[in-house]
Amino acid sequence: MFFIKRIYVLFFCFVFALSIKAQxxxxxxxxxxxxxxxxxxxxxxxxxxxxxxxxxxxxxxxxxxxxxxxxxxxxxxxxxxxxxxxxxxxxxxxxxxxxxxxxxxxxxxxxxxxxxxxxxxxxxxxxxxxxxxxxxxxxxxxxxxxxxxxxxxxxxxxxxxxxxxxxxxxxxxEVEVSGLNNIIANHFLTSGISKTIDGTFAIKPKRLGILPGLIEPDVLQTMLQIPGIYSVEESISSINVRGGTHDQNLFLWNGIKMYQTGHFFGLISAFNPNLAHTISITKNGSSAFFGESVSSVVDMSSNPNNSEGNSFGAGINMINADIYSKFTITKKGFLEIAGRKSISDFVQTPTYKQYYNKAFQNTSITNFSNNQNVDYSSDEKFNFYDITAKYSQKIGQKDHFVFDFITINDQLKVFQTTRINTIIQSENNVLFQKNYGGNLSWKRIWNAKNSSNFNVYSSSYELNAQKNKIQDNQVVRQENKVLDNGVKLENSHVISSKFTFNNGYQFNEIGTINLDEVNSPIFYRRIKEVLRTHALIVEGKYNDTLSKIYFNLGARLNYIEKFKKHLFEPRLQFNYAVTKHFNLEVLGEFKSQNCYQVIDLQKDYFGIEKRRWILANGTTIPIQKSKQASISLFYTQNNWLFTLEHFYKKVTGINSSSQGFQNQLEFVKINGDYEVLGIEMLVQKKINHFITWLSYAYNNNNYHFPNIEQPVFPNNFKLDHIVSWAGIYQRKNLKIALGSKWYSGKPETTPISSAINYSNSSNPKIDYNTPNNKVLDNFFQVNFSTTYKWESLNKIQYKLGFSVLNVFNRKNEINEYYRINAITNSIEDVKTFSLLRTPNLSFRITY
Incomplete structure (x- = not known):
């Protein structure tokens, strides 16, 4: 019996085990x-x-x-x-x-x-x-x-x-800069700047070393370090490339044309320096896919492919605070947001005060205080912010969608009161400057050799000012608006390992509005213009790494609907490696521009931002056209870099009101051209952790206005000689930079005598010598900067920076003009100066 029970137990266990196994x-x-x-x-x-x-x-x-x-x-x-x-x-x-x-x-x-x-x-x-x-x-x-x-x-x-x-x-x-081209010279001026085989300068702010006076990778301030690029007004809202005006440069942010490039009316770049940008700067020989400019192209693009990992960063300096965040939404999608805001609402630092004094010297706002007799008071509020956002999403293996958004905003509010001869006078001034932009991009990879990019974009710019003279009950309002919408299609075809063929189509519609309104006496003027342009683009690239030849020949055919006009614009890029260390480069281009800035009155918008965007009308306001050619030599060996570039540039169809004259041509609107012949040189040596360089630029830049008595005279933005030097030390987490820049003074026009001409009693005037008959004193400035970075055990990175602009506090004159003082009945000599000694301190955290 006991044996039978044992058999039952074993049988039960076996069945139970099988049951579990089956489950x-x-x-x-x-x-x-x-x-x-x-x-x-x-x-x-x-x-x-x-x-x-x-x-x-x-x-x-x-x-x-x-x-x-x-x-x-x-x-x-x-x-x-x-x-x-x-x-x-x-x-x-x-x-x-x-x-x-x-x-x-x-x-x-x-x-x-x-x-x-x-x-x-x-x-x-x-x-x-x-x-x-x-x-x-x-x-x-x-x-x-x-x-x-x-x-x-x-x-x-x-x-x-x-x-x-x-x-x-x-x-x-390693990425070849611009995703297409080989690098001729790495560490150009500092780490993070490269010279590429197609003539482009490529800047990677995330990899940027350090430059004199900079503690953050400011896009446009960095641009000013490149030979041939400068600012006679010490402003990144007035960047001159080979003698051109600021508006003749094309600034693109992720495919969106930007009409406002600076905060603080030109003292700070409007583009957040802490985004993962790639900036391509082309002085000549730009791709046929770039239109609407007669000078340089500055193409800024944040990386749409970096979808791995989340990151966060925040920083503050003595002007603004910023925040940055990127986080993954899906396996193949991420969202990136960044923003900056001035801190002047909370504290006015010494840096802010120096910037404010530089931006607003000799404006109608500060001039209001000159009439004070007993009491004067002013309540000023100035602030700015910018916000950028990107959403990137890959769908499958062949499609990639990216949406970019940017907004830039500057606001100035000034309430002033003064007592003149027992009479109280008050003014309430308000100025807004805004730029919004959005771009939707779709990239499709059809197969291993064919791909397409399709973009739809919009850019909106607005400048508003209102002056309210309280005691006179007079309100003066001014407005300048631009709406730029467009569509771009670009196709790329890899024919062979050496040859690539690109083609595309672009449609662009630009509308501008200019408004002037006064309530007493009543005056109203509103001008609206619209231009639509179509462009067909073809481009063939040949890159033979064995024979060391790079050749890119492109053409752009523009059709302007309103004028029923075709414009043909060929482009050329050629580079030949004569030896392992020696390169020869030839660049050339024809370009045109329909939208540019003019100055109606120097006191518009309080004299702070007096430029207005307008459109060509084909007659009194012509289409600007440019042609440019250059030949360059590059030599690199044993950490030496030597560059020598000769160039010729001519721009036709310029209007005198676009050149900022403050002499006898200030109120004269005539058309002409300017012609530049110049040389740019750079010598650079890298020794272990130390880089030093010396650059020199010379240009002979003259206007030609055929309808005036002396038709040929120096350009307002002519600087005969520009010399820059820097010494940079970078080792591990410490970076130090000391540098200086010197240039000959810009032209000015002097009066013939100190007496006012009253031949027309209702319109007294100043009698001038020939335009730009004299130059200002030489400019000299020494700048210093240093940063130190360290990392905690939990992988959080910290960065501390300190800089001093104009170390020796030199008072450099950057502009001089003359005006009639109606109170004293005399001619005033008005001078504008550069920044005095300006320190800055920054702190940043990233993880």
Whole structure:
């Protein structure tokens, strides 16, 4: 009986065990499905050979387990090997794979650590390409080197010793600047600035070293360090490239044309320096895809591909505070937001006061105080902010959508009161300057050799001012608006490894409004203009790395609807490496511009921002056209860099009101041209952690206005000689820069005598010598900056910066003009000076 009971117990246990086993089997699913589920939960990718995992069917791990716990579970259940690559990619392989003659690896962009798809991997006559995760496998038939190449990236050679490692390789490719071109000179002036084979200067603010006077990677201040680019007004709202005016430069932010480029009326760049920008600056030979400018092109683009990892940063200096954040929304999508705001609402620092004095000297606001007799008081409020946002989303393997938005805003409110001869006079002044922009971009990769970019953009600019003379009950209102909408289509076709053909179409509609309104006496003027332009673009690029020849020939055909006019604009870029260290470059271009700035009256908008955007009308306001050619020599060896560039530039169709005359031509509106012939040089030497450079620029820049008595005279923006020097030390986390700049004075026009001409009693005037008959004194300034960066144990980075502009506090005169003082009945000599000694301090945190 006892024996029978034992049989029952054993039978029961056996059946129960089978039942449990059956239940486990019922919960078991294919390993491939488990891996796909883990991918979605932890935002990672598995790489495997289907034949090796198809045989496995197991109970999935609990979802509450961590990623590492799940991997350990799968390894025990399958005896497979799981190799974790940076918690992003996991290779799955068996003992058979380890023992085979295969190699595997991942290819990433060094710029943002993103995986690269369709990278060419060559190995002893065999080859393959990476998948969407940047992963590849290749049979190791013979020991040799591996060649990794990808369009837009520098080709990399992997040595034999690296291939002996059984683990998958991690290969990082360096981006070739602009995604297309090789670099001729790296560390141009400092780290983060490069000179490329197509004649473009490329700036990477995130990698930017340090420059004299700068503690943050200010886009436009950095631009002013390049030979041939300067500002006679010490303002980034008045950047002169080879003698041109500021409005003749094309400023693009993620494909959006920007009509406002500075805060504080030109003392601070309007573009957040802490975004992951790539800035391309072209002085000549610009791509045919760029129109609407007769001078340089400044193309700023924040990175749309950096979707891996979240980041945060915040900083403050003695002018503004900023914040930056980027976070992943989906596997292939991220949102990036950045903003800056002035701190003058809370505290007025010494830096703010120096900037304020520089921006508002000799304006109608400060002149109001000159009439004071007994009492004078002023309540001033000035602030600015800018906000940028980007949403990037990849869909599948071939489509990529990006939306960009930017807003820039400056506000000035000044209430002034003074008592003159027992009479109280008050003014309430308000000025707003705004620029909004949005761009929707769609990139489609049709196949390995064909891709397209489609953009729809809009840019809106507005400048409003209102002056209220309280005692007279007079209100003066001024307004300047621009609305710029457009569509761009660009196609790229890789014909061969050496030749690429690009073509496209652009449509652009620009509307401007200029308004002047006075309530007493009643005056009202409102002018609205609209121009629509179509453009067809073709471009062929030949780049032979063996013969060291780069050749790009492009053409742009513009059609302006209103004038029924066609404009043909050829473009040329040529570079030949004569030797390993010596390059010859030839650039040329024809360009045109329909929208530019003029000055009706020097006192418009209180004399602070007196320029108005207008449109060409084809007659009294012609289309501006330019032609330019240059030939350059580049020599690099043993950390020496030497550049020499000769150029010729001519711009026709300029209107005198666009040149800022403050002499006998101030109220005369005539058309003419200017012609520039110049030389630009740079000598640079890098010694370990120290870089020093000396640059020189010369230009002979003259106007030609045929309808005046002396038709040829010096350009208002002519600086005969410009010399800059810097010494930069960078080691580990410490950066120090000391530099100076010297240039000959800008032209001015002097009166013939100190007596006022009353030949027309209702309109007294000043009798002048010939235009720009004299030059101001030489300009000289020394600047210093230093930064130090450190990192805490929890990977938070801190950065402290200190700078001093105009170390020796030199009083440099940057402008001089003359006006009639109606109170004293005399001619006043009005001078404008550069910034005096201005310190700045910054602190930044990033993680």
């Amino acid at each position: 486990d089997r019922s919960k078991a699913i294919a390993l491939k499905d488990i891996l796909q589920s883990i991918e979605k939960q932890h935002y990672i990718y598995f790489n495997y050979i289907d034949n090796e995992i198809v045989v496995f069917k197991i109970v999935p791990p609990k979802k509450t387990l961590s990623l590492n716990e799940k991997i350990n579970y799968l390894q025990k259940k399958t005896n497979l090997f799981f190799e974790n690559i940076d918690n992003k990619f996991i290779n799955v392989f068996s003992n058979n794979t380890l023992d085979s003659k295969n190699i595997c690896g991942y290819v990433f962009s060094k710029d943002d650590n993103s995986p690269l798809e369709n990278v060419n991997i060559k190995f002893v006559g065999a080859g393959t390409a990476t998948n969407k995760n940047g992963y590849f496998e290749l049979k190791k038939e013979k020991v040799t080197d591996l060649l990794v190449s990808y369009v837009g990236f520098a080709t990399k050679k992997i040595s034999v010793s690296d291939l002996q490692n059984k683990n998958c390789l991690k290969i990082y490719l």
